[in-house]
Amino acid sequence: MVQNGMESLSGVAFRKGHGTGNDFVLLRDAEGALALDASTVAVVCDRRRGVGGDGLIRAIKSAQLPDGRAVLDRDPSAEWFMDYRNADGSISQMCGNGVRVFVEFLLDEGLASLEDGGTLAIGTRAGVKYVQRVPNGYAVDMGPWSLAEPEQAATAGVDALVKAHELDVARPALSINTGNEHTVVALAHRAELDELELFRAPVVDPAPVNGSNVEFALPHEPLVVDGVAEISMRVYERGVGETLSCGTGACAAAAATRYWAGPEAPDSWRVQVPGGTLGVRFFTAEDGLEHVELSGPAVLVASGVLG
Template identity: 65%
Template sequence: MNATPAETSGSALRAMGGLRFSKGHGTGNDFVLVADPEGTRSFDEHQAAALCDRHQGIGADGLIRAVPSRFLPEGRELLLDTPGAEWFMDYRNADGSLSEMCGNGVRVFVHFLRTEGLIDLPDGGSLAIGTRGGVKTVVRTGNDYAVDMGPWEFIFPGEASAKAMDSLVAADGLEVPRPALSVSMGNPHTVVALAELSELAGTRLFTAPKVDPVPANGTNVEFVVPAEPLVHDGVGSVTMRVHERGVGETQSCGTGACAAAVAIRHWAGAEAPDVWRVHVPGGVVGVKFFAGPGGHEHVELSGPAVIVASGTLS
């Protein structure tokens, strides 16, 4: 007889008895965090899913292991070009699947390293972090953190440049599929613009939206309402909800906020600003566009990071 999901989860948790962990969040996007400075602790998808289970585990949108880059093949590869990226954010979604990158998660990750005494990062100091989406540079700005998320790009560049839309998205609560634009921030996103906040509130994200065509590795889907007026004092503003691949709806998504700003700015045209505020259910994050190395436009994500609890798994 096959084990039930609850039995599988319980078995996975028992196998991790004595595990020290912390719980943190960035604008409501929450994570279980584990320090592994010796590179001796790994997690499979069942263990990660059990820890992130909101009913029978600790509960989170994802699991982050803080491990020196030298202990992972992906980390060692990054160290060849960026020797300063000593720490690697080993991130799994709530369903246990590996993920390339999380913008809220990397801020919480750096805050966790600080609170654990694993790094010393003064106000204004910067730190290079290894992720499966490449090296990300994080700057401490008082109690907040700003992350150079790297360059953005269209996932379907030909369709996007020609029509400003490249796909259709169907979701429960929307009467007809809506046009969308797919953007890569190191991980995939598909952005849908809606006209009214009431329409945004009425979109039900209990199940994953259907995207056609869907990017090769799936996609996160952002539903965005531009402010009216869109720009105030040189700053653009949008409100967003997101369904994250492998997680479900979350209170915030850092890479999703960046992708939403990319899409709305693209649709707004040449006069659109480079600075944006993205309102999510868990708070507000900042997005800024700037010229990066090699002439590529980069995106900076800024916002808070909070550790709310630490403990030991019984």
């Protein structure tokens, strides 16, 4: 028998889905019976040796995990927990595209129901996320966003430098937290964005303690049309590499560009990524904090059984 690194998951059914090209392998494991170590996840997500994906998402009952039980203390309706792993097997707090695909998976598998305009509470390592069914897919309240270094950002507008292949010099950047850590670089020209070679990780200085995703954002000209601002973005995700899309990264790129644009910048944004278009909206929630909402499609494309 040929050993493929997936022996512990042999015979397990899977689904494959994506949100604007950010693709995931999804497993149903309500009671937490599956053994998901980092090496197994990495093989499943390998595009040559496995199914292939930017990450793996396990649908598990929140009550089966310590992180999930903490979520239930906050909102008992968050029955399902999105157990998300990066393509290298490392555990991640949250994925904005992934949570939309996760909800589509739950609905298609008959594990949850959601009417048009209705909202479903989902447990994640970044807390409870509320997902609403909308005409173009799903909209997710991603929760509050924040500047990682607010004092330095207020003084200089940036708090880091980023080096990347095909950029002539290190570029100033702003660190943003949207449930995951992000470092956002503003580019001035389309050629800079198109010619970036992101086959290796950009270097962030100072290096974030837990690492970060790095987004390269290009404001459109004009930036705002009919009250909606628009940017284009490419991203290098830690533990994955360059992906066609990153939901939390789109939120971070919009938040950073909005911060740089000043108090007159709008609350509604469109973010063009290689895999499609995402909507980002900033609003004041009931907790008095400014939240960010991410909207976009979610598609299931395949199903099978792991060998």
